Amino acid sequence: MRSAIVLGAGMAGVGTALHLQQRGWSVVLVDRGEPGRETSYGNAGIIQSEAVEPYAMPRDRASLWAIATGRSNDVHYEVRSLHRHLGPLLRYWWHSAPRRHAAASRACAGLIAHAAPEHAALIEAAGAADLVRRGGFRVLHREGRAMQDAVAEAERLRARYGVRSRVLSPDALAAAEPALKRTGAGAIHWEDPWSVRDPGALVSAYAALFVRRGGTLLRGEAESLGPGGRGWRVRTADGTVEAEAAVVALGPWSPALLRRFGYRIAMVRKRGYHRHWRSTRLLDLPLLDAQNGTVLAPMAAGLRITTGAELAGPEAATGPAQLARAEAAARDLLDLGGPHENAPWSGIRPCMPDLLPVVGPAPRHPGLWLQFGHGHQGFTLGPATGRLLAEAMSGETPLVPAAPFSPGRR
Structure with a gap:
């Protein structure tokens, strides 16, 4: 059985863990706190199917x-x-130009179309319709x-x-x-x-579904991630766990962790x-x-x-x-x-300065996968990008073209 460690129990991490689990992976979900208590907790609680175009930086003088x-x-x-x-703001301004923003919008619209359906399946399975x-x-x-x-x-x-x-x-x-x-x-x-009506509770309900389906949820520190005998390892309150793959789904904390592996990610x-x-x-x-x-x-x-x-x-x-x-x-x-x-x-x-989340394999580290940078849409897109990443990790045809979201994009 293929195995993975998912770092981060926000909407993106929990969505990834559930989709890997559905594809037969053995998954350990690791967070320093309770699921859905960080960025996924603090939003306006809207699953935004109308947000087909990412938020661009204003370019008019007024x-x-x-x-x-x-x-x-x-x-x-x-x-x-x-x-x-x-630096990131200047790149954000550059990518907000009409032609580049139009390209990002085409990619975003395809992904947004899957957001509500992916949530719907999890809401029903988690028994969270009352939220x-x-x-x-x-x-x-x-x-x-x-x-x-x-x-x-x-x-x-x-x-x-x-x-x-x-x-x-x-x-x-x-x-x-x-x-x-x-x-x-x-x-x-x-x-x-x-x-x-309670965004953190919805993430918690999805995490509880993950555990009911046989997943493992542990407290641990992402900073301990490193190569291990089976691929990757991380220290948790229950000891060191290893898996052939690791997913970094740490939202705003992702670039700091990845800097240790030689990646310089503007955010x-x-x-x-x-x-x-x-x-x-x-x-x-x-x-x-x-x-x-x-x-x-x-x-x-x-x-x-x-x-x-x-x-x-x-x-x-x-x-x-x-x-x-x-x-x-x-x-x-x-x-x-x-x-x-x-x-x-x-x-x-x-x-992300180019307006799209990072979803895919780390360019120079086999078995290391990235899933972060959703901007204002992490709560909306977490399950959809979780599916996109799980499909890539499992060798399946992706639900939308994956290249615009690749960590190695230029």
Whole structure:
């Protein structure tokens, strides 16, 4: 029986472990903590079937100036830490040019098409349907010009990819979401995405399914990964385990580990925040306030208010500025109660400069496989990229062309 160690029990790692297991592999899933407690826990909880094109860096002067001067809440940065991000950010800007972004979008759209079906199979097998709502989500636009642009963009995505959406007038949005105090210029309702009321619990449910099917889940430190008699080994709380293959699915921590093996991987590390509020009247569906770069998501713990991206140093203390602005914008839309937590959650989104995740074999180390860099879409894409990697490891025909995601791509 073929064997593998999967490092990282977030959505990408758990998805990979389950797909390898389905193909007859003996799999040990290793994490330093509980499954789904890091980046996979802290997102807005949306399985985004509408996200057929990856997030590009703005290239127009107005958007870049708004970010540079701090008027946009989509991105917040620390000047003293910006040099750490400059190289990856310049590559991100380069890959966001129209022609290169179009190529990345073709690859991303093919993968996104498999995201919901892959989740659906796991949700049913894990008995996790109570965590999932299949009603889409909405994007609120406060100003008329922004709403007009959003309508045109929704029509473009419908024509090119078949993405379904509805345009909601301010009155229609008020009827759909009575808790809103104001409805701006209306909203786009993306109809096909699913929302999850506890993202960490869904990852945990998938991990429990993996264990029920005979998989092994262990506490361990990824930094101990090294060559072993059978291929690769890692130390765990239960002793050293070995396998013929190892998968690095450590999200933002992947480049640091792989540096030990001679790989220099550029990554844009975006910090994000959220906090739950005890709102007396929750929203029916998640709502993205486009002007303020925040998602208001009804969760089991209350109303989760999320932020955009913060560019800071790895040792920098968490900062309240971006979340404070997001919470003030939310208070303008809803009657918020008190915060559920005194201190907000924060985590890192691992974004590749060329906009696509890294999925495939390490170029110079047989038996070492990579699965990370999903940016804002790890929660959405983890099971689909897990299948793509498991197919490559098993010698099967991939569900989508694998070359755009290859670790050796140029």
